[in-house]
Amino acid sequence: MPLYEFRCQECRTAFEELVAASQGTEKVVCPQCGSKMVKKIISAGSFRIAGSGGAIPSGALSGCSSKSGFS
Ligand SMILES: [Zn+2]
Structure with missing residues (x-):
């Protein structure tokens, strides 16, 4: 049985339920x-990493096209 995370919309209590x-x-x-006003929370570690925004290395964004402007 999968364990899901829920959050109550009434009292904001977070809990886990099988x-x-x-x-x-x-x-x-x-x-x-x-x-009964509970909302299922999709708890995945990948979502937190993607949401942090700091995981993307600067080298990936500054490609050859941007560097060509300085040369
Ligand atoms: Zn509640």
């Missing part, structure tokens, strides 16, 4: 307030 594929995420309720 959800079976047949069960679906519709029945997941917030353990804090019992609200």
